[in-house]
Amino acid sequence: MDGTSLRERKKQRTREALIDAAFELFNTKGFEATTVDEIADAVEVSSRTFFRYFGSKEDVATSLQLQQFLDVYTALEARPAEEPVLTALRRACVEVLRTYEDGETDATQFACVMQLVQDSPAVMARSLEMCTEQLDELSRRVATRMGVDPVRDPRPKLVASVASAALQVAVRAWRETEPDEKVSDLADRAFALLEAGINYPAAR
Template sequence: MDGASLRERKKQRTREALIDAAFELFSTKGFEATTVDEIAESVEVSSRTFFRYFGSKEDVATSLQLQQFLDVYSALDERPADEPVMTALRRACVQVLRAYEEGGTDATQFACVMELVQKSPAVLSRSLEMCTEQLDELARRVAVRMGVDPVSDPRPKLVAAVSSAALQVAVRAWREDEPDEKVSDLADRAFALLEAGINYPAARA
């Protein structure tokens, strides 16, 4: 057990080192000019090792966004059980976004991700794909909060889909029209519109 735990910690450290190295290179050289070989060399591992952790440069660039989804799930689980679904999602998402905007190293990487999404079509495409990939898990968690079966009740999938769309609208507004605003504030505004329309009650309401 100790050996397995040690290996897992080592793997996690390698993964984090690759992410840190990638973002450093993205910030200094730009996404397109950075190669997988350069990222791997910065951590003194082989390109083969890199591909054990990530499928592409785009996966590294959006790794922080994947972690944000996981953080949103945790924050959603911590919301009061009787809180309506869209209210809980709004507060969980905004909480996580603001934490990243204000959080030291994470804030630097978050700013870099936002810039990459703005400037790189490849990163934007992968970011949108990731949002789609997370819809089923988000719908499952919404269904738990609502106390319904997501297979027979379409509402959890609807909530997941429109919540993902709200985040994309917020990022697009920041990218194209309101670059001086915080993404968290734009997301809060988008979710407020949804909250006014499809705020289904929780099971314990």
């Protein structure tokens, strides 16, 4: 293994250690009470090293959500080529959410993220910002699936936007009115409504 690979693996281990330490502190002390210095100290690195990996505490808190986007992209690519784009996106998103909820990855961190989004305005704001940041990438991948140019064709960005909105509606429903439901089930419901069409009739 060459030196570059060793360095990359070491960097990845440090990043994962910072995430693990941060979530342990978030769970025990709470997000607001946890400092960057405490996260860095737990991994025995400097705060300067922390900021090589993350721009803020909020970035650490939403790092799992960023990974979920990457997992959705992978799951979307694996969907059958003939599957309609919104159906493929629905199934990819729900599959990834259920994977996290069922503990195939770190279910404790996933639950902590959901709680932080519910409790912390700062984390909620960063979460929404991240969703916005990922729209272009999601649009590009939808366009690839559709075989169209995302610059000239507005449909991929529209699909990406409504998919992002569906996920936000699901999280908000879980946070405000249906905390006993799984986010994956609420997301599946929101996507189902989109698939059925939203051109609802006006009130008589």
